[in-house]
Amino acid sequence: MRKIRALLGVSVAGACALAGLPGxxxxxxxxxxxxxxxxxxxxSGHPVKSSGVFDASNSSVEVVPETDGSLSMYLRNxxxxxxxxxxxxxxxxxxxxxxxxxxxxxxxxxTRARLDIAADHTGCASSTGTMTVAEAxxxxxxxxxxxxxxxxxxxxxxxxxxxxxxxxxxxxxYAAVVSTPxxxxxxxxxxxxxxxxxxxxxxxxxxxxxxxxSATLTGAQPASFGIVADDCSGRTxxxxxxxxxxxxxxATRAGTAAANLVVTDDSAYGKRIVPLKFTAFDGVVGTYYPxxxxxxxxxxxxxxxxxxxxxxxxxxxxxVTGRGGVPSSGVGSVVLNVTVANPTxxxxxxxxxxxxxxxxxxxINFPGKWLGxxxxxxxxxxxxxxxxxxRTGYTDVVVDVVGWxxxxxxxxxxxxxxxxxxxxxxxxxLDTRRGGGVLPGGWSITGWxxxxxxxxxxxxxxxxxxxxxxxxxxxxxxxxxxxxxxPVSSTVNYAAGKVVPNLxxxxxxxxxxxxxxxxxxxxxxxxxxxxxxxxxVDLVGVIDDGTVADGxxxxxxxxxxxxxxxxxxxxxxxxxxxxxxxxxxxSSVVTDTTQVLAMNxxxxxxxxxxxxxxxxxxxxxxxxxxxxxxxxxxxxxSNAIMGIIGPQDSFHVHNHAGSTHLVAxxxxxxxxxxxxxxxTVASVRPYSTVVGSGAGPAVRR
Numbered sequence: 001m002r003k004i005r006a007l008l009g010v011s012v013a014g015a016c017a018l019a020g021l022p023g024x025x026x027x028x029x030x031x032x033x034x035x036x037x038x039x040x041x042x043x044s045g046h047p048v049k050s051s052g053v054f055d056a057s058n059s060s061v062e063v064v065p066e067t068d069g070s071l072s073m074y075l076r077n078x079x080x081x082x083x084x085x086x087x088x089x090x091x092x093x094x095x096x097x098x099x100x101x102x103x104x105x106x107x108x109x110x111t112r113a114r115l116d117i118a119a120d121h122t123g124c125a126s127s128t129g130t131m132t133v134a135e136a137x138x139x140x141x142x143x144x145x146x147x148x149x150x151x152x153x154x155x156x157x158x159x160x161x162x163x164x165x166x167x168x169x170x171x172x173x174y175a176a177v178v179s180t181p182x183x184x185x186x187x188x189x190x191x192x193x194x195x196x197x198x199x200x201x202x203x204x205x206x207x208x209x210x211x212x213x214s215a216t217l218t219g220a221q222p223a224s225f226g227i228v229a230d231d232c233s234g235r236t237x238x239x240x241x242x243x244x245x246x247x248x249x250x251a252t253r254a255g256t257a258a259a260n261l262v263v264t265d266d267s268a269y270g271k272r273i274v275p276l277k278f279t280a281f282d283g284v285v286g287t288y289y290p291x292x293x294x295x296x297x298x299x300x301x302x303x304x305x306x307x308x309x310x311x312x313x314x315x316x317x318x319x320v321t322g323r324g325g326v327p328s329s330g331v332g333s334v335v336l337n338v339t340v341a342n343p344t345x346x347x348x349x350x351x352x353x354x355x356x357x358x359x360x361x362x363x364i365n366f367p368g369k370w371l372g373x374x375x376x377x378x379x380x381x382x383x384x385x386x387x388x389x390x391r392t393g394y395t396d397v398v399v400d401v402v403g404w405x406x407x408x409x410x411x412x413x414x415x416x417x418x419x420x421x422x423x424x425x426x427x428x429x430l431d432t433r434r435g436g437g438v439l440p441g442g443w444s445i446t447g448w449x450x451x452x453x454x455x456x457x458x459x460x461x462x463x464x465x466x467x468x469x470x471x472x473x474x475x476x477x478x479x480x481x482x483x484x485x486x487p488v489s490s491t492v493n494y495a496a497g498k499v500v501p502n503l504x505x506x507x508x509x510x511x512x513x514x515x516x517x518x519x520x521x522x523x524x525x526x527x528x529x530x531x532x533x534x535x536x537v538d539l540v541g542v543i544d545d546g547t548v549a550d551g552x553x554x555x556x557x558x559x560x561x562x563x564x565x566x567x568x569x570x571x572x573x574x575x576x577x578x579x580x581x582x583x584x585x586x587s588s589v590v591t592d593t594t595q596v597l598a599m600n601x602x603x604x605x606x607x608x609x610x611x612x613x614x615x616x617x618x619x620x621x622x623x624x625x626x627x628x629x630x631x632x633x634x635x636x637x638s639n640a641i642m643g644i645i646g647p648q649d650s651f652h653v654h655n656h657a658g659s660t661h662l663v664a665x666x667x668x669x670x671x672x673x674x675x676x677x678x679x680t681v682a683s684v685r686p687y688s689t690v691v692g693s694g695a696g697p698a699v700r701r
Contacts, residue, residue: 029055029057029206029207031170031171031173032147032167032169032170032171033055033167033169033170033171033172033173033174033207034055034056034061034063034073034167034168034169034170035053035054035055035165035166035167035174036053036054036055036073036075036084036086036164036165036166036167037052037053037054037164037165037174037176037205037206038050038051038052038053038054038084038162038164039051039162039163039164039177039178039179039269039272039273040162040182041160041161041162041163041182041272041273041274041275042160042161042183042260042273042275043154043155043156043159043160043161043162044159044160044183044275046122046156046157046159046160047117047118047119047120047122047123047124047156048084048117048119048162049082049119049120050080050082050182051178051179051180051182052078052079052178053176053178053205053206054075054078054084058078058079059075059076059077059078059084060075060076060077061073061074061075061076062074062075062076063168063169065144065145065146065168066089066144067142067143067144068089069089069090069095069096069138069143069144069145070087070088070089070090070108070114070145071087071088071089071145071148071168072085072086072087073085073086073087073166073168082119082120083119083120084117084118084119085116085117085118085119086115086116086117086166087114087115087116087117088113088114088115088116088131088148088150088166089108089113089114090102090108090113090114091108091109091110091111091112091113092108092109092110093110095136095138095143096113096133096136096145096148097133097136098133098134098135098136099133099134100132100133101130101131101132101133102130102131102132102133103128103129103130104127104128104129104130104131104152104154105126105127105128106124106125106126106127113131115127115129115131115152115154117154117156117162123156124156124157125157126157126158127154127155127156127157128155128158129152129153129154129155130152130153131150131151131152131153132150132151132152132268133148133149133150134149134150134151134170134172135147135148135149135150135170135171135172136148136149137169145168146169147168147169147170147171148166148167148168148169148170149165149166149167149168149170149172149174150165150166151163151164151165151166151267151268151269152164152165152166153269160275161273163267163268163269164176165206173206173207173208174206174207174208175204175206175207175208175209175210175266175267176204176205176206177202177203177204177205177206177210177237177265177267177272178202178203178205179200179201179202179203179272179274180200180201180203181198181200182274182275183274183275183276183277184198184200184247184261184274184275184276184277185277185278186198186249186276186277186278187278187279188278188279188280188281189249189251189278189279189280189281190251190280190281190282190283190285190409191251191252191253191254191280191281191282191283191673191674191675192251192252192283192673192674192675193251193283195226195248195249195250196248196249196250196278197228197246197247197248197249198246198247198248198249199244199245199246199247200244200245200246200247200261200274201242201243201244202232202237202242202243202244202245202263202272203237203240203241203242204237204238204239204240204241204242205239205240206239207239208239209236209237209238209239210236210237210265210266210267211235211236211237211265211266212232212233212234212235212236212237212243212263212264212265213233213234213263213264213265213266214233214263214264215227215230215232215233215245215261215262215263215264216262216264217247217259217260217261217262217276218259218260218262219258219259219260219275219276220257220258220259221257221258221259222259224249224250224251224252224257224259224278225247225248225249225250225257225259225261225276226247226248226249226250227245227246227247227248227261228246228247228248229244229245229246230245230246231243231244231245232244232245232263233263245261245263247261247276249276249278251278251280252280252674252675253280253674253675254280254281254282254675255279255280256277256278256279256280257277257278257279257280258275258276258277259275259276259277260273260274260275260276261273261274261275261276282417282546282675283409283412284406284409284411284412284415284417284418284546285332285406285407285408285409285553286332286405286406286553286554286555286673287405287406287417287418287419287420287546287553287554288335288403288404288405288418288419288420288421288461288505288543288554289403289404289405289406289411289415289418289419290402290403290419290460290461290505290506290507290543291324291325291326291401291402291403291404291507292324292325292400292401292402292480292487292489292507293337293400293401293402293478293480293487293489293491294323294324294325294400294401294487294489295324295398295399295400295488295489296318296319296320296323296324296336296399296400296401297316297318297388297397297398297399298396298397298398298399299316299396299397299398300341300396300398304318304319304323304399305318309342309344309394309395309396310388310390310394310395310396310397311390311394312347312390312391312392312393312394313389313390313391313392314389314390315358315387315388315389315390316387316388316397317354317383317385317386317387318354318385318386318387318388318399319383319384319385320334320380320384320385320386320401321380321384321385322384323401324401325401326401326404327404327411327414327415328384329384329408329410329411330406330407330408330409330410330411331380331384331404331405331406331407331411332379332380332404332405332406332407332408332554332555332556333377333378333379333380333404333405333407333554333556333668334377334378334380334386334401334403334404334405335375335376335377335401335402335403335404335405335505336351336375336376336377336378336386336399336400336401336402337373337374337375337376337399337400337402337489337490337491337502337504338351338363338364338373338374338375338376338388338397338398338399339371339372339373339397339398339399339400339476339490339493340364340366340370340371340372340373340395340396340397340493341371341395341396341397341398341493342369342371342395342396343366343367343368343369343370343393343394343395343396344368344369344393344394344395345368345392345393345394346366346367346368346392346393346636347365347366347390347391347392347393347395348362348363348364348365348366348390348391349362349363349364349388349389349390349391349395349397350362350363350387350388350389350391350559351363351376351378351386351387351388351389351559352378352379352381352386352387352389352558352559353378353379353380353381353382353386353387353558354381354382354383354385354386354387355381355382355383355385355387356381356387356558358387358389359558359559359560359561359665360561361559361560361561361600361665362600362602362638362663362665363376363378363559363600363638363665364376364600364638365602365604365636365637365638366395366636366637367635367636368393370495371474371493371494371495372493372494372495372500372637373398373476373490373491373492373493373502374502374503374600374638374639374640375402375502375503375504375505375639375640376600376640376667377405377554377556377598377640377667377668378556378667379556379557379558379667379668380407380556398490400489400490402489402504402505402506402507403461403505403507405418405554405556406418417545417546417547418546419460419461419543419544419545419546419551420543420544420546420548420551420552420553420673420676421463421541421542421543421551421552421553421554421596421642421670422455422541422542422543422544422548422550422551422552423463423540423541423552423595423596423642423644424539424540424541424542424689424690425621425624425689426465426538426539426540426615426624426625426626427538427539427626427689427690427693428536428537428538428539428625428626429447429449429537429538429539429690429693430445430447430527430535430536430537430693430695431534431535431536431537432445432534432535432536433469433534433536436695436697436698438532438533438534439527439529439532439533439534439535439698440529440532440698440700441472441473441475441529441530441531441532441533442529442530442700442701443528443529443698443699443700443701444486444526444527444528444529444698444699444701445526445527445535445695445696445697445698445699446482446511446513446515446524446525446526446695446696446699447524447525447526447527447537447693447694447695447696448511448516448519448522448523448524448525448693448694448695448696449462449522449523449524449539449690449692449693450519450522450690450691450692450693451522451523451542451690451691452689452691454547454548454549455542455544455548456521456522456523456691457521458544458545458547458548459508459523459542459543459544460507460508460542460543460544460545461505461506461507461508461542461543462505462506462508462523462525462539462541462542462543463503463504463505463506463539463540463541463542463543463642464479464503464504464505464506464525464537464538464539464540465501465502465503465504465537465538465540465626465627465628465639466479466491466492466501466502466503466504466527466535466536466537467492467499467500467501467502467535467536467537467538467630468492468494468498468499468500468501468529468533468534468535469499469533469534469535469536470497470498470499470533470534471494471495471496471497471498471529471531471532471533472496472531472532472533473496473531473532474494474495474496474531475493475494475529475530475531475533476490476491476492476493476494476529476530477490477491477492477494477527477528477529477530477533477535478490478491478527478528479491479504479506479525479526479527479528480506480507480525480526480528481506481507481508481509481524481525481526482509482524482525482526483509483526486528486701491504491506491527492504494531494533496531498632499630499632500630501627501628501629501630501639502639502640503540503639503640503641503642505543506525507525508523508524508525508542509523509524509525510522510523510524511523511524513696515694515695515696515697516694516696517694519692519694523542528701538626539690539693540642541642546676547676548676549676549677549678550672550676550677550678551672551673551676552595552596552670552671552672552673553670553671553673554598554668554669554670555668555669555670555671556598556667556668557589557666557667557668557669559600559665559666559667560588560589560665560666561663561664561665561666562583562585562586562589562599562664562665562666563583563662563663563664564661564662564663564664565604565661565662565663566604566661566663570583570584570664571583571653571662574659574660574661575653575655575659575660575661575662576655576659577608577610577655577656577657577658577659578654578655578656578657579654579655580623580652580653580654580655581652581653581662582617582650582651582652582653583650583651583652583653583664584648584649584650585597585645585649585650585651585666587649589666589669590645590649590669591669591671593671593672594645594649594669594670594671595644595645595670595671595672596642596643596644596645596669596670597642597643597645597651597666597668597669597670598640598641598642598643598666598667598668598669598670599640599641599642599643599664599665599666599667600638600639600640600641600664600665600667601614601628601629601638601639601640601641601643601653601662601663601664601665602636602637602638602662602663602664602665603629603631603635603636603637603638603655603660603661603662604636604660604661604662604663605634605635605636605660605661606631606632606633606634606635606655606657606658606659606660607633607634607658607659607660608633608657608658608659609630609631609632609633609657609658610630610631610633610655610656610657610658610660611627611629611630611655611656611657612627612628612629612630612631612653612654612655612656612660612662613626613627613628613652613653613654613656614628614641614643614651614652614653614654615643615644615651615652616643616644616645616646616650616651616652617645617646617648617650617651617652618646618647618648618650619646619647623652623654628641631660633658638663642670
């Protein structure tokens, strides 16, 4: 009987710097061998679910040699209770020739050999592949086979490639490697969630050593995976030895990602394939949900707290979650309009997460006997509360909530997808001084803004800088989506004769009024004034429905001061008239993907009435015509700013007249969400533009 020996080596390559796995004490197979090895590769578990080396040590093996030279191997009671059938046969009318490679099919014909594999009631309607015969022994009298050795490549119903070795009554040694797990399924991953890792173990379970060469990632989405550690490449594993390779998965876009971990070796097939996969989904963390507005606290009437002014060096822990349209859980931060009324002395308020140490920062600064407000974004603290601290004197405080940012995905079930922020070049969209005339007290005006698609139909809220100009008496402005009733809340609080701006996030509604004209259906807003005043509105940005390309998501933090010219922090000394300074955000408040900082910027004791303007540095953009602060001489005033930063994490600050000190506190950052990003470039991005804007006639309320 003629026998041909072939040295079949297997080499697995990967990427993982771990120590080699110790050898496992296995009873060494002895010749002659009867065994079937299976590497399921990328065959998706069809027809064999798991890789393995199956022989009499772990299975019941029955071999039936037929008189036509075919061979049937039945393996029962495999690990896990599985079974496996392997049927082979030379091309019709031929005998096997050792050393030859045959094309295979489910049934033999004149040119193709038979290779049919079935397992656990799963077979193949059709199959293709190859068999390389190392040994074929025949009984000279009966012509029945007496021994057989071959390596195979098998594709069942075009589901992928399965490989292995077949031995029956053969002295031909074989190499076998079992990799686990196969496939590597990372499950469901949230887009932008931390990178996940899994370890693949390769174990030599044949009679020959296995040499691995290198590991690569191939397939549909190899960039979604990585090789982070490799103990296999360049190693030779003796039977019983093993090695490990660690792979990672990173979700950057919703959908299914798949790739193959391919480790090359010295086997007949030349490689081992382990499929990798995960399903990514868009979470809602950092998206915005507009509400109301709705009043949460009023010390004048006892809403949300005691009916009393907040005293010096005192704070109120305000319950925010579960009130005013804010969910009871899953909230990361809230957007509030905080109003100060009737303070007995100059002071400041600081809003910060309840339970945190009070930061060196301010949310609103005011003189005695002042009436005013500021937009404040606050990270939610312990118990769903925020703390509001007053430095000196006694003051009434009113708090209205206008929206919230998701902190976890628990809110997605009840509230769906939130919105993402899109900053704009500050654009004036309403100025009653230039058209329409002063807005009478007790009246409102509806404004609309038109954009190109896909922005136009997906705007859910505006980010506006709203300014009351020269009101005839003290009062307030209220901005809301519009409707028959004016909400019991305020957006800008003003004193007579002042110029008072405030940043506002205002929910929008489609404009279905005749005055919208060609902009019918464009997003709109409404502004009410309690006292006669001019109204100026600058568009700073919009909140979409979570689907527009290159939207930004928010990460809150406890307030931190990044600039204080009084102590040369971030800005050296007072800002002279008509001067521009550049402020660079420290690395502690930005990441590589940060594009916008949520800040509170304060002008401290200017020597003249002035205008403060903030815009990004490093883009070559000119100073906008819109302003951020309009402080009067001697007034310490603050305003919330969503400030775009340049490629070096910096922004410009311009002072128009007189001299003033400047303070800037950061309460969070916005980054471009990879799930809707149009490119992989994380820095310079184009600003969106407004197609048109306008307003209808004033309406008595």
